[in-house]
Amino acid sequence: MDAEFAARQDRNPLLDAAGWRMFCFLHQHPRAPRWNYQVGDRLLAKDLPALHAYRQRIIQxxxxxxxxxxxxxxxxxxxxxxxxxxxxxxxxxxxxxxxxxxxxxxxxxxxxxxxxxxxxxxxxxxxxxxxxxxxxxxxxxxxxxxxxxxxxxLNHPLLEFALSRHGVRPRFDAQHVACVNVGSEARTVTFANVFAAWNNAGFAKVNLHEASWSRDQARRFFAEVQPEFLTGDPVAFAAYADWAIDYKPMAMVSTATMLSAELKQHLEARHGCPVIDFYxxxxxxxxxxxxxxxxxxxxxxxxxxxxxxxxxxxxxxxxxxxxxxxxxxxxxxxxxxxxxxxxxxxxxxxxxxxxxxxxxxxxxARAPVLFRAASGAPVHPLDIAYILRTQSWVQHELLQGADGSLRLTIRPGLIARIDRQALRDGFDVLFGKLPLEIIEDPQLGSNRPGGKVIAYRREQSPG
Missing domain, CATH: 3.40.50.12780 (ANL, N-terminal domain)
Incomplete structure (x- = not known):
């Protein structure tokens, strides 16, 4: 155990005995998802004075x-x-x-x-x-x-401030899990951690997808871990409701893409807590x-x-x-x-x-877009991004037509070539055998302000 503790301190230098117990509680929890990644906060003792000063500065x-x-x-x-x-x-x-x-x-x-x-x-x-x-x-x-x-x-006290404006003051100590970040993707990282900025309180990133764990397992995990609050994007929070997870946190903080008024109202009514849109x-x-x-x-x-x-x-x-x-x-x-x-x-x-x-x-801000596979199953843009990340590209634009067909336009990198077959294989895994057109355009975005394109678009089916 001493060797494991020391190894963990390489990633979390300010880890103490209480923080180690919290980390083990999450990492070894019998209802935890399949952890597939390791992270640490890398925070040092010399960083703490600036952190505490910034916490006060935000208020004052x-x-x-x-x-x-x-x-x-x-x-x-x-x-x-x-x-x-x-x-x-x-x-x-x-x-x-x-x-x-x-x-x-x-x-x-x-x-x-x-x-x-x-x-x-x-x-x-x-x-x-x-x-x-x-x-x-x-x-x-x-x-x-x-x-x-x-x-x-320093992002931690900024989040604390936003929570406090809604009357939410979580317990940040090694006896509590401060936050669980919720995802809903076919493939993403999942891990347990503790944060020295929160006195070694617990944190976990989980994935509401059958490839990661079962719905019953997820329900029991949340009930037993009892995080103070949740973070996630609107798609993940919609999945949280769809999985019928009844655990009621102190708050839900929505990030990454736009939160619709309808989903916000639904989540607040279901879970009885503020749902905070965080930009x-x-x-x-x-x-x-x-x-x-x-x-x-x-x-x-x-x-x-x-x-x-x-x-x-x-x-x-x-x-x-x-x-x-x-x-x-x-x-x-x-x-x-x-x-x-x-x-x-x-x-x-x-x-x-x-x-x-x-x-x-x-x-x-960025509106959430859900694509549809040939089976009708939803496909999250982050799963598409994982496939694209295997290529050397600078920018992309993906359009799914009303008939389900896909058109991917890529501005390639300067050196490596685009592996079209690898892209087709990856898209087949996500979408099934939907038609895919791949266009390489070195000038993509060049005629638009700031070089911006709409990265993900989906045409709605008639009716």
């Missing part, structure tokens, strides 16, 4: 809207400008960010997908680099996003959360600057629909400067009695 320094970039952001840009090659390329010598902010060229996922080495500051210390993969569900770009464990840990991307981290009174999404971090832009990259008037762009953030390997998210909203400068932060209304 709520963001306030202002039409011009704040001083802290301008100082941050001036400090990083000599160190970020892409910024130096786009901002000529003598450029004054304070005077000419609206003329700074915007950035987008294309920059991360194609030239990430020009975005990482040249003096960045890379010994603790971790990488997150994204699946191109919004703009069709698959991304490898660099990050730092201490920066990732976040892998590149930016958390951006905003939906308040308890249905009055828009309040900005979460005090160290992000939000703009709403027109297609040319100029700010629109407050209250006008436009594309959300962010600057700033906590990721030392990915500084964001007027970064277009691909999502659209109207910015309301006014806060509300619960939170003075500016709010986003009419948020048009």
């Amino acid at each position: 320094e709520r963001p306030r809207w202002q039409p011009d970039p704040p001083d802290w952001l301008l100082a941050w840009v001036e400090r990083l400008l000599p160190k970020v090659p892409l910024w130096r390329e786009r901002l000529p010598a003598g450029f004054d960010p304070r005077r000419d902010w609206v003329h700074i060229p915007t950035s987008c996922r294309e920059d991360i997908a194609s030239r990430i080495e020009q975005l990482v500051p040249q003096n960045a210390e890379l010994s603790r680099l971790i990488v997150y993969e994204t699946n191109g569900t919004s703009t069709g770009h698959a991304l490898d996003v660099p990050n730092h464990p201490a920066a990732v840990a 976040s991307t892998t590149e930016t981290g958390p951006i905003a959360y939906a308040g308890p009174n249905g009055d828009g999404f309040s900005q979460l971090p005090p160290d992000l600057y939000l703009e709403i832009l027109d297609p040319e990259g100029y700010p629109v008037e407050a209250g006008t629909l436009g594309e959300i762009a962010v600057s700033g953030g906590r990721n030392p390997y990915l500084p964001l400067l007027r970064y277009r998210t691909g999502d659209h909203a109207r910015l309301d400068p006014a806060g509300n009695p619960q939170d003075p932060a500016p709010r986003l209304h009419d948020l048009h």
Whole structure:
């Protein structure tokens, strides 16, 4: 056991005896799904002071809207400008960010997908680099996003704050499972973990799919593990309801894609807890959360600057629909400067009695799309993304016609060739023998603002 404990500490350096008991409780639980992955938080003791300070900062320094970039952001840009090659390329010598902010060229996922080495500051210390993969569900770009464990840990207090605005205060200690993340995919990672940011409270990522476990097993697992709250995308939460899992958490936090009002109402009525819409991307981290009174999404971090832009990259008037762009953030390997998210909203400068932060209304984020196999079974875009990830590609667009046929357009990478047979074999596993057309288009997205395409689309059958 000592050897196993020591091995686990390689991934969770702040693991203590209580945290080890919690990890073993989850990992060895007789009703657990098939765990197929291992992760750790990589957090060190030297990271904790900044984490605790940020937890207080979120409460004490709520963001306030202002039409011009704040001083802290301008100082941050001036400090990083000599160190970020892409910024130096786009901002000529003598450029004054304070005077000419609206003329700074915007950035987008294309920059991360194609030239990430020009975005990482040249003096960045890379010994603790971790990488997150994204699946191109919004703009069709698959991304490898660099990050730092201490920066990732700062997402925990942001989630805590959003929960607290709904009156939810989970128990974060090694005697409780803080959160279970729910998925519903044919193939995905599942794992148990503990987080030092939450005092080694338990965490698990599970998959509501028969390939992972049975429905009865899942029902018993939730009843016995009793997580304080759940996170997941709307498709997963719909599966949670469909599997008739009766466990009632303190809250359900919906992420990744748009949550419909109908599903939110259904989940709240069934489980008797708040269902919180949480707006976040892998590149930016958390951006905003939906308040308890249905009055828009309040900005979460005090160290992000939000703009709403027109297609040319100029700010629109407050209250006008436009594309959300962010600057700033906590990721030392990915500084964001007027970064277009691909999502659209109207910015309301006014806060509300619960939170003075500016709010986003009419948020048009990534809508969930479920494809259909030849059998009629649903196919999640993340399962499709897993197949696509085996290829060297920059961007994709998939359309399923009303007759079930599939058309996949890919912008290939610069070196490797697309293995069409491997793609066909993978799609056959997911969809059955549906017609599949594969198109290689090196110019995909080049004629669209920010290079964005609609990654997943499905035509509805007549009637």
